[in-house]
Amino acid sequence: MGVMRIGHINLRVLDMDAALDHYENTMGLSRTDTDADGNVYLKCWDEWDKYSVILTEADTAGMNSIAFKVEKDADLDAFKKRITDYGVAVTDMPPGEMNACGRAIRFTLPSGHDMRLYAEKEFLGKAVGTLNPEPWPDETKGVKAHWLDHALLMCELNPEKGVNKVAENTKFMSEVLDFHLGEQVLVGPDGDIQAATWMFRTSTPHDIAFVGGPKMGLHHCAFFLDEWSDVLKAADIMAKRKVKIDVTPQRHGITRGSTIYFFDPSGNRNETFAGLGYLAQPDMPPITWTEENLWRGIFYHTGEEAGEFTSVYT
């Protein structure tokens, strides 16, 4: 019952051909559909549903919406009631309004991000199938991303004005959608301002994260790789293909993942994220990082801001 995992993300791109070259040839996703409006749908080889990324050509970059898959159709009614009771408006989406999906509900997070829940999406299958499968497919290109793993959304944080959309989102996600808090950063003179949170429904440390910034937006969406050696190889492929890398391979203290941050051709930040991190469970006590150790949490080795982590996002 409840939310299972991140289902898909809809990204705005400035140039569709350049975006497709990136997501297909660098990331290794494959195109599974194009709709009448020109939106392109893609999936990773290890995913079984029809798509996890929707690309929409637009004159700005960023995220249009993010969707999570719930286990049962009836969950949608239960969530609709809980979200409405919490005071957030819910819109019904009939089957097919989200391409190849059953009915869905949509609402706006306290931070302003558009979120959707759905229970059904057309099944295509993993590239290796389900009968005596090989461990990985031969035909996948680029870094061979396994699946869309998580997204980090930037939320307005302005303690002087009493605005903290990180805390508001976190409360909503935990009280209404039953997400669990894996890790958090607490800042401010009294160490009580929730400036960033990592939340999960799967058994990995995060399926979504919220970080405070001057305005809402998309910080990054992350694709899963098996292990550290894949991360290094992925960085080689990006260098060969002249992808703009923001932060070279290293480890996050928070979630323990090994990472690369880089940008798609429209400036949307992507991440390749490897490793389980640790087994996250509903009864696991949340981990807290203090303001002095914030950068150690984000970039564990140097403990300093790297790249343009806080200043650049779409």
Add this chain to the structure above:
Amino acid sequence: MTKNVVTILDTGETYGCAREENLLDAMVRLGRKGIPSGCHGGGCGVCKIHIVDGTWRGKTMSREHVSSDEEARGIVLACRAYPSSDVTLKVLGKMKKAVCRERKYGLV
């Protein structure tokens, strides 16, 4: 490969930039701290400049950061502008601010 000469009005510095190279990539080679090298894709808006003199060719850039009116006046994202002559530019917005950023709450 002949390079156009780019002059940063704010600092008086100059650098070379070929026609097929964008103004940001070449500027980053100056190696000076404080040049915000963001997404290099015209999406994040961090590299906004004003080209006050010279001709250039632009690729698609986010309208969230540069209006078509601004673009017509030479206010562009450096990572999406390719010089076709010598160019004089001023740095704007975040480009300016990035150097003297102050934080009270860790992240903001």
